[in-house]
Amino acid sequence: MKIAIAQINPRVGDIDGNARLAEAFARRAEAAGADLVVFPELALTGYPPLDLLERKEFIAENLRALERLAALKLRPALVVGFADRNPAKKGKALLNSVALLHSGRVAAKRAKSLLPTYDIFDEARYFEPAAENKPVRFAGVTLGLTVCEDIWAGTALLPSRLLYRNNPVRTLCAARASVVINISASPFYKGKSARRLRILSGLARRMNAFIIYANQTGANDELIFDGNSFALAPSGKVLARAKSFAEDLLLIDTQAPSAPAAPAMDAEGEICAALTLGIRDYFGKMGFRKAVLGLSGGIDSAVVAALAARALGPENVTGVLMPSEYTSERSCGDALRIARNLGIKTMTVPIKSIYRAFLKELRAGAPGGEVSLTMQNLQSRSRGSILMALANANNWLALTTGNKSEIAVGYCTLYGDTAGAIAPIADLLKTEVYRLAQYLNREGEVIPRAVIRRPPTAELKPGQKDQDDLPPYKVLDEVIRLYMEENRSAAEIVRRGFNEKLVRSILRRVEANEYKRKQLPIGLKVTEKSFGYGRKMPIVKAPAGYNV
Numbered sequence: 001m002k003i004a005i006a007q008i009n010p011r012v013g014d015i016d017g018n019a020r021l022a023e024a025f026a027r028r029a030e031a032a033g034a035d036l037v038v039f040p041e042l043a044l045t046g047y048p049p050l051d052l053l054e055r056k057e058f059i060a061e062n063l064r065a066l067e068r069l070a071a072l073k074l075r076p077a078l079v080v081g082f083a084d085r086n087p088a089k090k091g092k093a094l095l096n097s098v099a100l101l102h103s104g105r106v107a108a109k110r111a112k113s114l115l116p117t118y119d120i121f122d123e124a125r126y127f128e129p130a131a132e133n134k135p136v137r138f139a140g141v142t143l144g145l146t147v148c149e150d151i152w153a154g155t156a157l158l159p160s161r162l163l164y165r166n167n168p169v170r171t172l173c174a175a176r177a178s179v180v181i182n183i184s185a186s187p188f189y190k191g192k193s194a195r196r197l198r199i200l201s202g203l204a205r206r207m208n209a210f211i212i213y214a215n216q217t218g219a220n221d222e223l224i225f226d227g228n229s230f231a232l233a234p235s236g237k238v239l240a241r242a243k244s245f246a247e248d249l250l251l252i253d254t255q256a257p258s259a260p261a262a263p264a265m266d267a268e269g270e271i272c273a274a275l276t277l278g279i280r281d282y283f284g285k286m287g288f289r290k291a292v293l294g295l296s297g298g299i300d301s302a303v304v305a306a307l308a309a310r311a312l313g314p315e316n317v318t319g320v321l322m323p324s325e326y327t328s329e330r331s332c333g334d335a336l337r338i339a340r341n342l343g344i345k346t347m348t349v350p351i352k353s354i355y356r357a358f359l360k361e362l363r364a365g366a367p368g369g370e371v372s373l374t375m376q377n378l379q380s381r382s383r384g385s386i387l388m389a390l391a392n393a394n395n396w397l398a399l400t401t402g403n404k405s406e407i408a409v410g411y412c413t414l415y416g417d418t419a420g421a422i423a424p425i426a427d428l429l430k431t432e433v434y435r436l437a438q439y440l441n442r443e444g445e446v447i448p449r450a451v452i453r454r455p456p457t458a459e460l461k462p463g464q465k466d467q468d469d470l471p472p473y474k475v476l477d478e479v480i481r482l483y484m485e486e487n488r489s490a491a492e493i494v495r496r497g498f499n500e501k502l503v504r505s506i507l508r509r510v511e512a513n514e515y516k517r518k519q520l521p522i523g524l525k526v527t528e529k530s531f532g533y534g535r536k537m538p539i540v541k542a543p544a545g546y547n548v
Contacts, residue, residue: 004029004037005229005250007242009218012046019065034076040216041081041148047185053126070101077102081183091128098145108136112147113168120534133168135177144172144180151182179210188226201236208234219281222522224274245273268439278524279311293399295319297334301401302447314343321348322383351382371461380416397421405430408480410513426523427530429477485529514539
C-alpha cells in the first residue's frame with residue numbers, strides 16, 4: 001500500500017482554509033500515486049482550538065468541511081482529524097475524532113480514547129473518551145486508526161505514573177491490525193522528536209505492525225509543532241521521515257524498501273528552527289509582518305533580533321536604541337554592530353529627558369546620588385512605552401527579550417522590558433541563550449564575540465552587572481531547571497551539592513514573582529515545563545511557597 005503523510009500547518013479556527021490546504025495536499029498525494037493520505041489530529045479545526053469548541057457553529061462548520069472533503073471523490077482515501085458530536089446522551093458533547101473518507105463518503109469514524117489533562121493539555125474539558133477502538137478494513141488491510149495520546153499509553157513519553165486504565169493499541173494488536181495510523185498534534189520540546197521515534201520503533205517491533213505517525217507542523221500561540229512525521233516497518237526500522245518544522249508530503253510504499261530519511265537536527269538547531277517558526281507563525285497567522293524590539297547591545301536582544309530577522313526577513317525588523325545617562329558607548333556601538341550584521345533597521349530614541357521628567361513629576365529621586373529600584377524601573381518603563389508607541393503607530397508587534405532565568409526570579413520590570421506581544425526566548429535559560437548565540441554564529445559572525453563575552457548588565461545604574469543581584473547564571477540556571485523542569489524540592493536540590501541558603505533564596509524569588517509572570521506576554525515553549533498555561537501555580541499562597 002502506498003501511504004502519504006500530509007504534514008500540514010493548519011491555522012486554528014480557519015476551517016475553510018485548513019480544508020483547502022488538506023485538499024491541495026490530497027491532490028498532490030493522488031498525483032504521486034498514493035492509496036491513502038493521512039492528516040494530523042484536528043486538522044480541520046487546528047490545534048489547540050480550546051474554547052472555540054464550545055461554539056456550536058464552529059463544530060457544524062468543521063463537520064461540513066469534512067463532508068466536502070469526502071465529496072471530492074479522490075482516488076486515494078483520506079484519514080482526517082476533526083471534532084465530532086457525541087451521539088450519546090451522557091458525557092461531554094464532543095469527540096476528538098478521526099475519519100476515513102473514501103468513495104465520496106465518510107467510510108469510518110473512530111474517536112480518541114485517552115484524553116490528556118497534564119501540562120498544556122486539557123482535553124477532558126471538551127471531549128468524551130471513546131470506550132473502544134476497533135480496526136477498520138481498507139483495501140484488504142486491517143488498519144488501526146488512533147489519535148495522538150492513544151498510541152502512548154504505557155510508554156516512556158508519558159509521565160512516569162500510569163495515567164490510563166485501557167490501552168487502545170493493545171486492543172488493535174489483539175485484533176491483528178497490520179498498519180497502525182496515529183494522527184497527532186504533538187507540541188515540540190527539546191529532545192522530544194528523538195524520544196518519540198525511539199519509543200514508537202520499539203512499539204512497532206512489539207506489535208509486528210507498520211506504524212504511520214502523522215504530526216502537524218507550525219506554531220499556534222506559545223506551542224510549536226515540529227512535524228518530524230515518520231513511517232516505521234514492523235522491524236522498527238524507519239521507512240521514511242518528514243522534514244522538521246516545515247510542511248511536507250511523505251510517500252511510503254509498505255511493499256518497497258525504505259527511502260533515505262530526512263537528517264535529524266542537533267539540539268541547538270532544533271531550538272533555533274523552533275523559535276524561528278514560532279515567531280513567523282505568530283506574526284503571519286495574526287496578519288502582521290513587521291517587528292520592533294529594544295536593541296540594547298546585550299546578548300538577549302541580539303539573539304531575539306537574529307531570530308526575528310530569520311523569521312520575518314531583516315527588512316521587517318527594527319531595533320530601537322534607547323540610551324539613558326547610564327548607557328555606555330560600548331553598548332550603543334555593539335547594538336549598531338549587531339544591526340549591521342543582521343541587516344535590520346535601527347532607530348535611536350534617547351530616554352534621558354523622559355526619565356528626568358518622570359523623576360521630577362513623581363519626586364522619585366534618591367538622596368546622595370543613589371539610583372533606587374524605583375528609578376531603575378522608571379527607565380525600563382520609559383523604554384517599554386516607547387516600543388509600544390512605535391508598534392501602535394506603525395502596525396508592528398513588539399518583541400520582548402527576557403529569558404527564563406530572569407523571568408523565574410522576577411529580574412524584569414512589569415510594563416517595562418516585559419511589554420510586548422510575544423517573548424521568543426522566555427523558555428531559554430541564560431546559559432541556553434549563550435549556546436544559541438554560538439549556534440547562530442556557526443557560519444560567520446552574526447552576534448559579535450564581544451557581546452557574547454561581555455558580562456551581562458541592565459545598565460540602569462552606574463557600574464551595574466547582573467551578577468550583583470543574581471547568583472552566577474550557571475548555578476542559577478541549574479537550580480531553576482531542577483525546580484521547574486524536574487519538580488525537585490529545595491532539599492533534593494541541596495543534596496545535589498548546592499548551597500542551602502542560596503537554593504532557598506532562589507526558590508523564594510521564583511515563588512514570590514508568580515504575579516509578574518501572569519502578566520507577561522506569551523513565551524514560545526521549547527522545554528517540557530515552561531512558564532505559561534502549562535504551569536498552573538496560584539499567585540496567592542503561603543509566602544515561602546510549598547517545599548521551599
